[in-house]
Amino acid sequence: MKKTLTLAIAAASIAATYAWAEEPRSGGIINTVIQPEPPSIIAGLHQNAPTQTVSGNIYESLLRYDTDLNPMPQLAHDWTVSDDGLVYTFNLHEDATWHDGKPFTSADVVFSTDVYLREMNPRTRTILSHVESIEAPDDHTVVFTLKNPFGPFLLAFEAGTMPMMPKHIYEGTDFRDNEANNHPVGTGPFKFESWDRGRVIQLVKNEDYYEQGLPYLDGINWHVIPDASSRAIAYENGTVDVLPANSVENFDIPRLSELDNTCRTEQGHEYFSPFAMLWINNREGPMADKRFRQAVMYALDREFARDVLWNGLGKVPLSAFGSNASFQDDSLPPYDHNPERARELLDEMGYDGEEVRLLPIPYGETWVRWAEAVKQNLQEVGINIRTQATDVGGWNQRLAEWDYDLAFTYLFQYGDPALGISRTYISSNIAKGSPWNNVEGYENERVDELFDLAATAYPDDKREEYYHEVQGILHDEVPVGWLLELGFPTIYSCDVKNLVTTGIGLNDGFKNAWLDR
Amino acid sequence: MLYARLIIMRLLKAVIVLFLIVIFNFFLIQMAPGDPAAVMAGEAGATDPEFLRQLREQFGLDQPLYVQLWRYISGIATLDFGYSYRQQMPVFDLIMDRMPATLLLTGTAFVMSLGLGILAGSMAAARAKKLSGSVIMALALVFYATPLFWVALMSVVLFSVQLDWLPAYGFASVGTGYTGFALALDIGKHLILPATTLALFFMAIYTRMTRTSMLEASQQDYVKTARSKGLASGVIQRRHILRNALLPIITLAGLQAGQMVGGAILTETVFAWPGIGRLMFEALMQRDYNLLLGIFFFSAALVILFNIITDLVYGLVDPRIKEAS
């Protein structure tokens, strides 16, 4: 059965008709900003956001995804899934080459996934734990055989999660210390040109790109401007054409959006679906009581935060599953802002005014303001809150060592509960040392079981049943506070066309973009 | 001869102080919560113990502290400042890469503040009893009391956003392909706002100091003598009063010059100036130990160097000091 394939082709052609309404023109260089300056732009080496954003235009994976997260062809021009959901076969582009001229083959895929990424990327490592074998029957075919069905497997071939790395450069070397890390070699539409540290990263058009006519742009300049107001000014005076999400403060967004010839889109983050949450340390103090955690949910004025701090963008979540995640149960009753109910719950549990520490996430002014608002919300229902200031190092340390009471964070959902949601709630994911696992210390056997069943069930309608049950339990027990599904707008000059056409946004967006100047 | 020995002694002492500073700083930054591996893992959005172990091993953070310290010190002895974890580059290259921008900025600000400060100060001293003198001093006091970052922000809003006269940030326009004179002009334009804001504070200090010292010097006996000899007041002003008023100014100038590398953090941040100050702040936030230590080493070395230079200049201006030491 090749239903996925037909679906993909349909999606691709819809995207094509929609996007190519105007005749694209070649030429021109786009100036944009990157914040903060990435440690490297080797896709496989670093997983932080700026690295992914720049390297997503240099490196590619087998697939990409539209804004509804349907797979689209990339290095694989088509693919099939066996009826039992165990064998995934990818057919690769035959004329794809690396930037140094060497041909891209199935051997690169096997090397990248089975060797390089298994060693280098913890998130990919987890996904690949479901894979029994990766084989290359010929130069342009790759077969992944799974140990068990894994529902979201086809969502894993995104450029940041499963980037293809050149075997001829990395095989047998120390991946982290390879000399070539200063000069990325990928298969993507843009080639690395130069990196003037602290100033600008320049990419230029890959003239030999295997997709005919692409890319349209001659190059991309990623400017490094460490100050948010300076970045806003750079856009205003025309130095940069594109402000990626998170590059200016939220308070500046309405003003910038209203400038002449300025376009804005909230699309391009469907794959990541950033979800802001409040870690609640379930292990100790009043937080160990379910009623306290429910009281926190009732105390929060999440609409205020969305409207005042996030310019009305984003969605107030019902429970653990965001609206972009599959299998959301939207019949659950929302936790409305209800200070009265919060006080009742606190009285009922006999909260004695014990001090509760709140750890903001040090990622800019909006988050600091948000922590202040949350503090006010909680104080108003009688919770004794003290804010702890910290920087990125301290924040990581405190969360990794479980030295916190309440803490802000935001997590990516990666389009599927098994990729981005279960990791927060399953007890096997409780381990010191990481700020991204089950940091709150929530343990529930039934929840573990349900997530496990759902991840390996096949096909999707079986998964739904399990996921609905688990959402009900989580909604009642509130292991963490669900703050907001964030809406990250990209602001850009309307001269830039076709900028965001996928659910990965700018991370692979410049491939189709063109300049109308 | 004596002079040369003096300098050698000072240099020897400097090496010892630098050595102590390295050790002090090494332990200081170890006390900060989190390490570079944790920060990088945190930025990655996903991590597991294996990933952290790999990073720590790569950075050498899995070794006992004394081994790390020994490695660092023996590295420095051969002028190897190690590798920046975060930027994936040798620390020395990174610092050398950023140094010119910082020296250009702080050097310009230094010359500007010293020149204008002494000028304004001596004008104020000459017009001590007039309104114009009071106006200069009032202005100097206001500049002295105004937060630097505030002036920086306001000047960006006024000169870049409202008037559009000067670029708001950065070192040079990107992608222009300027060379030679055009490039210099472009950098010059970018330099005006940050250098001026940085200069204002020190200019205020120099103005006040020059005025005070000159007024004091004018009360001294030798000036009175000169006056009674009938020398023109302009000559007295320049030859006698200013020269003696220079001593405290030289002290301060030495201090300011020493702080040139580390003193521009705020200005560099607001104006996105690609210098050492900004690099230092980023290195601190990312717990990039080697880089931070390297920057501290260089800025400390510069302070010590300027302390020595100050003493030498002092000796030239006032021969009595040389004999005393």
Added chain:
Amino acid sequence: MNFFARFAQNRGALVGLIILTMIILMAISAPLLFPESPWRMVQRPFLPPLELDGFPMGTDTMGRNVAAGLMHGAWVSLLIGLVSTFVALVIGVPLGAIAGYYGGLLDDALMRFTEFFQIIPNFALAIVLVAIMQPSVTSIVLAIALVSWPPVARLVRAEFMSLRHREYVEAARLVGQSNRTIILRQILPNAMSPIIVMASLMVATAILLESSLSFLGLGDPNVMSWGYMIGAARTVIRQAWWLSFFPGLAILLTVLALNLVGEGLDDALNPKLSRERS
């Protein structure tokens, strides 16, 4: 002429004193005039000044009363300025006194130690210290004190060196007073005037330092200080000038007033002594 007459002769110092008194009054009356927490979100955000009764300075990004923040902030800024200066004096005065009084090797060792702290640029060291201790009022006060005591030590040392051979000190020694008594009873009181003058200027510098730290995001999130207000307003400076204007003005006036008062004190206490410091 007595102290006050000399002080009052300096008109600037009088103006400074008046401003300073007003700021202190502001700080004291804050809990009476604005009994609610300055963090409370009480009106719609970005309300310009004078638009609504009770909000003479408008509201901030989250609808908090700027006037309330400014009044409560006066208290915090002054407190941080005073306490960190006090701590710096506690460190610097004894070290300077011992070095200056005993001289010799001890002096040499202490001065090397002092230099040590001056070799890392002040602001850089303060940032590192706050980052290490993590931002809180205590860590900020400590960091400011740790970077600002060396000039105190140097000043006190210089004073002690010039005073230790005075006749009344020699006399006290002959009478058999202990070194401790001589330092505390004989020399220190006579060295007080320049210390007081310097302290008044240090309070001003400390307030500036705190605001710079807050501006970089290294302030204490539990207290409303002026530096915090400017730091928080920085991102909206284009939409809402008043948010950074008023606290900026408050810092400027306070620092100005402290400097003017310092100069007045200098005139009043050291009519003949030179003013080397700026």
